Amino acid sequence: MLISQDRWLPLMDLRITSDGGWESCVQLGPSSEWFLGHFDEYPLLPGVAVLALVAETVKKQGRKQGRSLEVSGFFGVRFKRLVLPDEVMIISVGAMPPGSEAKLIFHVTCHGHIVVYGVLKAIEELSGG
Template structure:
């Protein structure tokens, strides 16, 4: 059973279909989170990547890691309705196996370091217990501007 369902995640993250890449949160601790993405044959990115051999783009696996980590970061702040988590960097990204239609992508993020508004996390994505991608994701917690446009801090 999930701790957070899709509707709950949409209450935390600003992302929406087709760019919301987290379906459920399965585990949640103070410095660790596990999320799930059911990769279906109907994903819009499979139309062009690649029609004869559909593979989830690695950059979207990294984005899914950042979104799962973003849930962890936003749930740790009291005024999360007034905050955004902005993707700052990816380091040491490695892609081990392709992610295909029908796969269940499990994403674990662990906080490595927090300094002011910056959070560094280790992300590991697996399918059937095998690592498909990993990397170090850095995010920045920012104030959500009234206009809806991110500030240029």
């Protein structure tokens, strides 16, 4: 298992699916700073953290393919389940086509249940020259 050194966005097991999509997984322990103050008696992972992990999956997978990708927006996002400390999330993003921008379907699951799903807009920052 490949473990990231990034304490905020510690993605693991980045892989390409059989249909060309991207996947990663993440497990945030109770000491993760994402849980500080959210909430002391019943820690929950903030939705913005989940979306940041989705965006990081796109960026890292893009880098692995020699592309400089960014997420410029999310659309139709629906949160369906809470995420607690130590739960493993699987992040899945649709395949990025060859063009410089695309809308990609994504979803995040935990214990086989949907945490969040929606569409993201990925753009490739092309170097001018």
